[in-house]
Amino acid sequence: MNKLLHYTIFFCALLSVLSCKKQADLILVKTIENTSIKQQSISVSSNVLNEILLKLKKDSLSFKLKNKDSVLAFYELRNGKAAWEAIQNRNALYTAISTADKQGLNPSDYNLNKIKEIITSDPFSTKNNAAIDILFTDTSLSYSYHLANGRFNPKKLYNDWKLDANVFKFNSILSNSLNEKSLDKSFQKFTPQHTIYKQLLKQLPASKALVSSDSLRTITEHGSKIRPNKSSTRIINIRKRLNELGFLQDSLITQSKVLDTLLQQSVRDFQTSKKIKTDAIIGIGTIDALNESYQDQYNSILANLERWRWFPRYLGENYILVNISDYKLKYITKNDTTQYTIIVGKTARKTPVFSSQISHLDFNPKWFIPPTIKKEDIIPAATKDIDYLRKKNISVFHKEKRMILDSINWNSSAPLSYRYVQGAGDSNALGRVKIIFPNKFSVYLHDTPSKSLFNKNYRARSSGCVRVQNVFSLAADILNFSNDKITNLVDHKLTKRIHVTKDIKVHLFYWSVVFNNKSEPIFLNDVYKLDKELAKKLAN
Structure with missing residues (x-):
């Protein structure tokens, strides 16, 4: 029954959106057709155009442009000739x-x-065609830049994101497309062509149509944790919501307030789908996921589209992709x-987002403990118990001199200036293999002695580096060993470095929406809570 309601709501909302869209498209078509001169051209005075460009150089224009330098370079490329005389090009823009909005x-x-x-x-009645030419150029460049690299620079939004802009010959591509009256083709060149980007675009109108039905979903209030076989009045709404989401059969929607065995399995299945802790305990994280709205999902699609625009167009012939x-x-x-x-970085120590290339692998590596972990983990632990360092096989160095642990004043500031190195071995935090790709974050792929954590559903548990299950297999593939x-x-137990001779790119990225084999969207746990804020920025 609830699935039928869900689909009924969806199709009604979608029909409403499509109806409005058809009307808008009709108005647009009429607007363009009614010019009855769309194949004609407008004369733009080169003298007037160049006078305006001169004012632009001197910052004495009465209107502001978003891309002043690029606009000047564009007209320099065209030897001061107008670009938008063809009405067909104006209509295309x-x-x-x-x-x-179809691109998010x-x-x-x-x-x-x-x-x-x-x-x-009437384009022939205006005396401002030179200024209009410049306005159209400025606008088309803005739209091109946003398709190619997103509206926002991720490096300005996040300290731990380092992605270089995609490089295109924007002015040349735009100018040629205007000459050929094929503006849409230039915009297509700037748009990401990855399958997932296209799937997100396809999902966008359907997701937007569902937003209007948010008020019909069942909401569960927050409260104390509900544990297996315990009762709560909130269980009734939880049953309804799990049914709405397809995780509970109609026959199990009862007035029972007990988190019984069958309901526990439904909760586990739901938790697994969201990649949150799978324990059948209903706490804050599970309630938040259950209450996720269609607006939240729409926001996630918008945010993921923007991230795809940030992402490199060429990933490499051989590459590692981390989501x-x-x-x-x-x-x-x-x-x-x-x-x-x-396993990725916990929320307090996020795994950064960037691209690099593998340089080498270390077998039986030592761990040169980074500053944050040294300050927040190692020194506090050593201050409480000096044997902690011995148990963990951690040595302390001042410059090149190895320190005697008992001689260090752990209550002073001196330990912060020391280097801390964990020797190779079974207890080493990096395990037996470390895969290195140069980056400013001191992040790499590595093995781990804590292999049981791979069985957890929620795996944001590291200090920023990426722990890889079956990393020996990955190492063999990288090295062709x-x-x-x-x-x-590994068994030799000596630290050994092997350089990688082939080009293997590494891309660490963040997508909270993926698709299954049926091209159905899967809305993952937004582990770092980035989607909503980015969608909000995109809307403003």
Whole structure:
């Protein structure tokens, strides 16, 4: 019954959206067709255009541009000639920006009202065609930049994201497309072509249509944890919500207030789908996930579209792709894709987002303990119990001199200036293999002695590095070594470095929406709580 209600709500909402959209499209078509001159051209005085460009150089224009330097470079490329004399090109730009929401962008960011006014007026009656030419160029560059690299620079939003902008010859591509009257093709070049980006775009209107039905979902209030076989009045709503989400059969929607065996299994299945702790205990995290709205899901799609625009267009011939939110690593080559389970940084020590290239692997590595862990973990533990360092096989160095542990004044500031090194061995936090790719965050892929944590559903548990299950297999693939050769390197117990001769890129990224084999969206646990804030920025 509840699934039927869900689909009924969805189709009604979607029909409403499509109806409004058809009307808007009809108005747009009429607007363009009614010019009856869309194949004609408008004459723009080169003298007037260059006078305006001169004012632009001197910052003496009466209106502001978003891309002053790029606009000047664009007209320099065209030897001062106008770009938007063809009405067909003007209409094409209006069509693109008025439907920017189909890309998860905001049409109002692109001078929509001004351009609509220009499009719907008689182009031959205006004396401002030179200024209009510049306005259209500025707008098209903004839209191009946003398609290519997103509206926001991730390095300015997050201290632990380092992604370089995708490089295109924007002015050249735009100028050529205008000459050929194929503006839409230039925008297509700037748009991500990855399958998941296209799936997100396809899902966007359906997700937006569902937002209006948010008020019909069952909400569960927060409260104390509900443990297996315990009772709570909130269980009744939890049953209803699990049924709405497809995790509980209609026959199990009862007035029972007990978290019984069958309901426990439904809760576990739901927790597993969200990659939150799978224990059938209903706490804050589970309630938040149950209460997730269609607006939340729509926000996640918008946020993920923006992140895909940030992402490099070329990933490499051979590359490792880490999805932090999914706790998965994929090693992708021309002929094969291998997937590994991973553990990522906890919320207080997030795994950073960046791209690099593998340089070498260390077998039986030492661990040179980074500053944050030294300050927040190692020194406090040593202050409480000096034997902690001995048990963990951690040595302390001042410059190149190894310190006698009992001689260190742990209550002074001196220990902060020392280096801490954990020797190779079974207790080493990096395990037996470390995969290095240069980066400013001191982050790498590695083995771990705490292998039981891979069995957990919630795996944001590291201090920032990425722990890889079955990492020996990954090492063998990277080096083209046999499993026996890897085993021999590990069993030898000596620290050994092996450089990687082929190019293998590493991309650490964050997607909270993925798709299954049926192209159905899976809304993962937004482990670092980034989606809502980014969607809010995109809406403003």
